[in-house]
Amino acid sequence: MTAGASRGAPVAFVDGQRLWQRLMTLAQFGAVGEGGVDRPALSDTEANARARIVAWARALDMRPYTDRVANLFLRFEGTDPTLPPVLVGSHIDSQPTGGRFDGVYGVLAGLEVVQAILVSDKRPRRAIEVVAWTNEEGSRFAPGMTGSYVFTEQKSFDEVASTRDGQGIKLEDAAAWILQSDQDVELRDFGREACAYVEAHIEQGPLLQREGVPVGIVTGIQGTRRYRVSVDGAAAHAGTASREDRRDALMTAVRIIAALDDAADIAGLKCTVGLFNVVPNAPSVVPSNVVFSVDIRHPDNEVVDMIDGFLKTLAVEHRGRCTVSVRQIAHAPSLTFSRNIQNVIAEAAASAGVPCMSIYSSAGHDARQLHYFCPTGMIFIPCRDGVSHNPEEWAEPEHVTAGAKVLCETVWRLANDD
Amino acid sequence: MTAGASRGAPVAFVDGQRLWQRLMTLAQFGAVGEGGVDRPALSDTEANARARIVAWARALDMRPYTDRVANLFLRFEGTDPTLPPVLVGSHIDSQPTGGRFDGVYGVLAGLEVVQAILVSDKRPRRAIEVVAWTNEEGSRFAPGMTGSYVFTEQKSFDEVASTRDGQGIKLEDAAAWILQSDQDVELRDFGREACAYVEAHIEQGPLLQREGVPVGIVTGIQGTRRYRVSVDGAAAHAGTASREDRRDALMTAVRIIAALDDAADIAGLKCTVGLFNVVPNAPSVVPSNVVFSVDIRHPDNEVVDMIDGFLKTLAVEHRGRCTVSVRQIAHAPSLTFSRNIQNVIAEAAASAGVPCMSIYSSAGHDARQLHYFCPTGMIFIPCRDGVSHNPEEWAEPEHVTAGAKVLCETVWRLANDD
Numbered sequence: 001m002t003a004g005a006s007r008g009a010p011v012a013f014v015d016g017q018r019l020w021q022r023l024m025t026l027a028q029f030g031a032v033g034e035g036g037v038d039r040p041a042l043s044d045t046e047a048n049a050r051a052r053i054v055a056w057a058r059a060l061d062m063r064p065y066t067d068r069v070a071n072l073f074l075r076f077e078g079t080d081p082t083l084p085p086v087l088v089g090s091h092i093d094s095q096p097t098g099g100r101f102d103g104v105y106g107v108l109a110g111l112e113v114v115q116a117i118l119v120s121d122k123r124p125r126r127a128i129e130v131v132a133w134t135n136e137e138g139s140r141f142a143p144g145m146t147g148s149y150v151f152t153e154q155k156s157f158d159e160v161a162s163t164r165d166g167q168g169i170k171l172e173d174a175a176a177w178i179l180q181s182d183q184d185v186e187l188r189d190f191g192r193e194a195c196a197y198v199e200a201h202i203e204q205g206p207l208l209q210r211e212g213v214p215v216g217i218v219t220g221i222q223g224t225r226r227y228r229v230s231v232d233g234a235a236a237h238a239g240t241a242s243r244e245d246r247r248d249a250l251m252t253a254v255r256i257i258a259a260l261d262d263a264a265d266i267a268g269l270k271c272t273v274g275l276f277n278v279v280p281n282a283p284s285v286v287p288s289n290v291v292f293s294v295d296i297r298h299p300d301n302e303v304v305d306m307i308d309g310f311l312k313t314l315a316v317e318h319r320g321r322c323t324v325s326v327r328q329i330a331h332a333p334s335l336t337f338s339r340n341i342q343n344v345i346a347e348a349a350a351s352a353g354v355p356c357m358s359i360y361s362s363a364g365h366d367a368r369q370l371h372y373f374c375p376t377g378m379i380f381i382p383c384r385d386g387v388s389h390n391p392e393e394w395a396e397p398e399h400v401t402a403g404a405k406v407l408c409e410t411v412w413r414l415a416n417d418d
Numbered sequence: 419m420t421a422g423a424s425r426g427a428p429v430a431f432v433d434g435q436r437l438w439q440r441l442m443t444l445a446q447f448g449a450v451g452e453g454g455v456d457r458p459a460l461s462d463t464e465a466n467a468r469a470r471i472v473a474w475a476r477a478l479d480m481r482p483y484t485d486r487v488a489n490l491f492l493r494f495e496g497t498d499p500t501l502p503p504v505l506v507g508s509h510i511d512s513q514p515t516g517g518r519f520d521g522v523y524g525v526l527a528g529l530e531v532v533q534a535i536l537v538s539d540k541r542p543r544r545a546i547e548v549v550a551w552t553n554e555e556g557s558r559f560a561p562g563m564t565g566s567y568v569f570t571e572q573k574s575f576d577e578v579a580s581t582r583d584g585q586g587i588k589l590e591d592a593a594a595w596i597l598q599s600d601q602d603v604e605l606r607d608f609g610r611e612a613c614a615y616v617e618a619h620i621e622q623g624p625l626l627q628r629e630g631v632p633v634g635i636v637t638g639i640q641g642t643r644r645y646r647v648s649v650d651g652a653a654a655h656a657g658t659a660s661r662e663d664r665r666d667a668l669m670t671a672v673r674i675i676a677a678l679d680d681a682a683d684i685a686g687l688k689c690t691v692g693l694f695n696v697v698p699n700a701p702s703v704v705p706s707n708v709v710f711s712v713d714i715r716h717p718d719n720e721v722v723d724m725i726d727g728f729l730k731t732l733a734v735e736h737r738g739r740c741t742v743s744v745r746q747i748a749h750a751p752s753l754t755f756s757r758n759i760q761n762v763i764a765e766a767a768a769s770a771g772v773p774c775m776s777i778y779s780s781a782g783h784d785a786r787q788l789h790y791f792c793p794t795g796m797i798f799i800p801c802r803d804g805v806s807h808n809p810e811e812w813a814e815p816e817h818v819t820a821g822a823k824v825l826c827e828t829v830w831r832l833a834n835d836d
Binding site: 095096097137138139142143144203204205222224226234235236237238239240241242243245248250251254255257258261264265268269270271272273274275276277278279280281282283284285286287288290293295297361362363364386387388389390 | 513514515555556557560561562621622623640642644652653654655656657658659660661663666668669672673675676679682683686687688689690691692693694695696697698699700701702703704705706708711713715780781782804805806807808
């Protein structure tokens with residue numbers, strides 16, 4: 001197929017309004033205030049959102065499947081069911097202060113692709129499976145991307161099963177609870193073959209908006225390391241324990257973080273302490289323990305590795321009279337997506353008449369794990385001022401539509417490929 | 419009465435073993451692990467402990483009263499019921515990581531005083547009221563000392579009524595719940611006249627142990643200021659928001675605290691950040707809000723006032739792109755207890771044959787509020803290594819007994835005074 005979508009091609013049937021309405025409907029599951037969404041992985045809220053998506057999919061002649069980690073697959077059968085399918089999707093869990101687009105867009109755009117194909121009265125050779133991966137955000141069960149890690153067998157189910165949330169609930173129990181609440185959704189194995197994976201997502205950065213381009217072809221994902229740092233001191237009375245006698249876990253944590261933030265003043269480096277838990281967390285008690293997270297990202301793996309070294313050194317230098325342990329919980333090097341998928345997306349955009357540009361992803365996505373499993377690519381659409389993980393998160397309806405069109409043409413091409 | 423307790427004087431009937439056993443019994447209410455106690459103010463746990471104390475008191479011919487803030491008064495009638503009573507007591511709530519002695523000792527030592535008097539077959543002229551003040555610790559409802567503040571009418575009930583705990587429960591509702599669970603305990607007004615107040619307590623510092631002296635006559639309490647500092651930034655994605663664009667509430671909080679800790683490196687000054695709450699507290703989200711406590715104490719009011727000035731300056735200097743508000747929630751200047759009560763305690767100790775020394779209190783106590791209401795004094799006993807607000811908190815049985823003897827002789831003298 002060359003430039004210019006042929007008459008009657010599925011892309012002509014992509015309905016931006018329908019997709020927009022589904023986005024707004026899904027934003028009601030876990031809605032908080034003006035535009036905010038709090039939809040923890042494997043929660044009641046997510047189960048309800050999942051049930052709604054399954055209902056939409058069944059109406060599109062799709063069949064739902066799941067696996068033990070509660071990934072959701074909605075299969076639209078191809079003319080040759082023996083061929084490995086094209087996977088298209090993202091996730092439907094959110095950060096506690098999330099918005100309406102992060103994750104959900106990729107899943108609902110996938111549904112819209114299938115609906116456009118259905119309405120065009122065509123069938124692809126390969127099946128298309130719309131996927132919602134479990135616990136991408138990692139804010140309920142840390143670290144995130146659980147579903148894609150386990151599906152691609154980079155982690156075993158046993159490895160993630162006993163991860164606990166803040167209330168002490170195990171991931172395996174939360175997943176089992178979701179499976180129980182599913183209505184007639186068949187269970188299947190991890191690691192089923194796929195011919196490609198494509199994920200549409202908001203950019204979560206300001207570049208597309210700045211350039212005035214509606215679609216980004218993602219070239220790769222920046223490297224990241226994540227840690228839990230635990231500082232142990234001793235609880236003491238705020239009025240009587242002298243400065244010299246204290247083993248103040250909070251002051252030690254503060255010194256380490258301040259020094260790390262100084263060391264992290266490097267162009268393009270992002271260093272975040274998002275989680276900080278104090279024991280006993282009482283105003284009149286010198287803290288006995290602090291656990292905090294560190295998240296380091298940079299496109300250059302060497303910079304990330306350098307900060308890794310700094311963190312370990314600073315933890316020792318500033319520990320004072322406390323003991324400090326630094327535990328790395330995730331390490332994902334920078335990666336470059338399949339050139340072939342990047343080319344297919346570029347051709348698809350040209351064919352659909354949507355301007356596009358190459359762009360690098362600063363955020364991690366499930367596509368990172370799929371990249372090591374099958375040819376993988378991502379499509380970005382702009383989000384206002386780059387704001388994400390925030391109730392203010394916003395994508396323009398015309399960009400939502402443009403991204404779905406490029407996704408539709410991309411998936412259609414991949415699903416009819418040899 | 420001169421030195422040397424007369425035969426048959428109540429002090430001879432103080433039974434250290436009985437007092438010790440009651441201490442260990444009460445430590446079961448809210449027991450956590452080895453010696454730890456978690457007994458939040460106005461909780462179920464405290465209600466159960468309170469019911470046990472009321473039962474003990476009734477067996478000693480005492481009558482229980484309470485007030486709207488749930489202070490507990492156990493009245494042992496004097497021969498002249500028209501005279502204002504002697505108050506003796508402390509509190510029974512604990513820090514989340516509390517021990518077996520802080521607070522409870524003063525209440526149970528008061529009961530032991532009454533029991534010794536009862537067994538000696540004597541009656542004081544004035545009534546003796548053993549008191550347990552509500553929410554001294556301030557770890558459930560901040561700030562603390564609520565019961566003594568309201569009883570002495572330095573704060574109105576309305577002023578404290580809508581204080582909420584971490585779960586959003588109002589203090590007035592928690593207090594009403596306790597009153598409901600009381601069995602036949604009469605309600606009375608705040609601010610009832612008292613002729614004196616005496617509080618026995620563990621030192622929560624190392625001086626008595628270091629000097630090898632079993633009883634301290636407390637000369638005064640060091641000054642304190644308490645704050646809540648709130649830092650407002652903006653939530654953002656940890657992987658995409660650039661360092662320059664961030665309004666990171668946690669990094670701002672960390673900078674303020676590190677600078678404050680530098681400024682607080684002054685002999686005798688105690689500066690504590692015990693509480694630190696992050697929103698949304700998720701590893702992949704730049705924090706939008708941090709609220710932390712600051713607790714500053716020093717015997718010299720001028721030093722406390724100086725740090726107060728520092729804190730406000732540092733909050734502005736280090737706010738970066740965030741907004742910072744510093745709210746003082748408590749201010750208690752250093753104070754000196756009644757010379758007369760100090761003298762009575764010294765005479766009582768001499769009479770009971772217990773060595774004593776003068777000592778300054780670094781910790782705040784309900785006696786601070788009573789000091790502004792009636793002649794007030796405190797009796798300290800040593801606690802091991804000065805450790806308090808910690809499961810390791812420990813007082814030797816012989817010191818527990820010695821303190822109760824001095825308290826008994828002190829209260830007996832005050833209750834028979836003109």
